[in-house]
Each structure stands twice: as structure tokens, then as C-alpha cells.
Amino acid sequence: MGTDHSQKDGHGKVDWRAHGVKVIPGDSLDPNTAQTPGMNRAAAINRARAGAEKIWAGTVHIHPDAKTGAHHHGDLESIIYVVKGRARMRWGEQLEYVAEAGPGDFIFVPPYVPHQEINASPDEVLECVLVRSGQDPVVVNLEIEPVEKPEAVKWIDPIHRE
Numbered sequence: 001m002g003t004d005h006s007q008k009d010g011h012g013k014v015d016w017r018a019h020g021v022k023v024i025p026g027d028s029l030d031p032n033t034a035q036t037p038g039m040n041r042a043a044a045i046n047r048a049r050a051g052a053e054k055i056w057a058g059t060v061h062i063h064p065d066a067k068t069g070a071h072h073h074g075d076l077e078s079i080i081y082v083v084k085g086r087a088r089m090r091w092g093e094q095l096e097y098v099a100e101a102g103p104g105d106f107i108f109v110p111p112y113v114p115h116q117e118i119n120a121s122p123d124e125v126l127e128c129v130l131v132r133s134g135q136d137p138v139v140v141n142l143e144i145e146p147v148e149k150p151e152a153v154k155w156i157d158p159i160h161r162e
Contacts (some may be wrong), residue, residue: 019051022045022049022050022051024044024045024049024050026044029042029043029044029058029059030042030043030044030049030058031043033058033137034137034138034139035139036068036069036071036139036141038062038063038066038067038068038069038117039060039061039062039066039068039117040060040061040062041058041059041060041130042058042059042060043056043057043058044057044058044059045057045058046058046135047135052135053135054133054134054135055131055132055133055134055135056131056132056134056135056137057129057130057131057132058129058130059127059128059129059130060080060117060127060128060130061125061126061127061128062085062087062117062118062119062125062126062128063119063125063126064119064121064122064123064124064125064126065119065121065122066118066119067116067117067118067119068116068117068118069116069141069142070095070114070115070116070141070142070143070144070146071114071115071116071139071140071141071142072111072112072113072114072115072140072142073109073111073112073132073138073139073140074111074112074136074138074140075111075112075134075138076111076132076133076134076136076138077108077109077110077111077132077133078108078109078130078131078132078133079106079107079108079109079130079131079132080101080106080107080109080117080128080129080130081105081106081107081128081129081130081131082101082102082103082104082105082106082107082126082127082128083103083127083128083129084103084124084125084126084127085102085103085119085120085121085124085125085126085127086100086101086102086119086120086121086124086126087100087101087102087105087107087117087118087119087120087126087128088100088117088118088119088120089101089107089109089115089116089117089118090115090116090118090146091109091113091114091115091116092114093114093144094144094145094146095114095115095116095144095146096146096151097151097152097153098151098152098153099152099153099154099155100120114142114144116146
């Protein structure tokens with residue numbers, strides 16, 4: 001394994017100017033990506049925009065008091081970083097589990113987990129950064145009849161049990 005040297009110039013060197021770091025301005029994200037009712041996703045980093053092969057990154061905005069439809073992302077792992085607002089996550093076969101996250105918190109969603117994002121604030125937009133483990137825009141929207149009162153789940157680090 002190592003660097004893909006197929007991007008070498010005529011002298012055997014990689015053209016790092018063209019194939020190095022990419023800065024994607026926040027005001028030029030691409031909204032033409034898979035969507036779920038109740039949220040707006042926009043792509044920042046993907047194959048087409050930045051040459052990424054193994055990850056996808058973008059933003060998601062959820063309006064005050066709004067909630068998404070239940071969905072999953074196939075075999076992709078997802079990480080959500082809360083920038084602003086209060087996220088309430090529901091997950092499970094009937095969305096029977098719930099946890100909340102605020103600014104600075106990370107949320108991990110394993111493959112195939114049915115989930116729903118909810119903006120827990122009645123008056124503030126929920127703004128998050130989203131990173132996925134692959135390029136495919138997998139969003140499988142689900143028809144789930146949610147339980148009325150989900151079970152709250154407090155996250156406990158397996159290393160720091162107390």
C-alpha cells in the first residue's frame with residue numbers, strides 16, 4: 001500500500017498542487033445529494049468535488065421542532081458532529097431508544113440502524129457536520145410506526161465505565 005503515484009508529472013513526482021489539500025468554502029456546498037424528509041443535506045467532500053475515495057462529508061440542517069423521516073444508510077458508518085442546537089436521536093426497530101446531543105458532541109450511527117434525527121429546540125436551527133465511511137449516497141427511507149415514549153439511553157464509554 002502507499003501513495004497512488006498515477007498522478008505523477010513527467011519527472012516522476014506527484015503534482016501535489018493539483019492532487020493535494022482541497023479547501024471547500026462553506027458557502028459552496030452541493031445540495032444535490034440524497035435527502036430525507038425533514039432535513040437538508042449538502043455535500044462538501046466527495047469523489048466529484050474533492051477526489052475523496054473512502055469518505056463523504058457534508059452538513060445537515062434541521063429546522064426548529066422538525067424531525068426527519070426514519071431511515072438508515074445501508075452498510076455505511078456515519079458520524080454526526082453537532083455545531084449548533086440540540087439533536088435528539090431516536091433509533092431501533094420502532095425508534096424505541098432516544099438520546100440527545102448538543103454543541104461539541106459527536107453521534108455515531110452504525111450500519112443499517114433505523115434512526116430519526118429530531119431538532120429538540122422549538123426556536124433554533126440544528127446545524128451539524130456529517131461524515132460517512134463511503135461515497136455512495138445511501139439513504140433508505142423507512143415506514144416505521146414509532147413507539148410513543150422511547151427509552152432514554154445514556155452513553156457510557158466502554159473504557160471509562162464510571
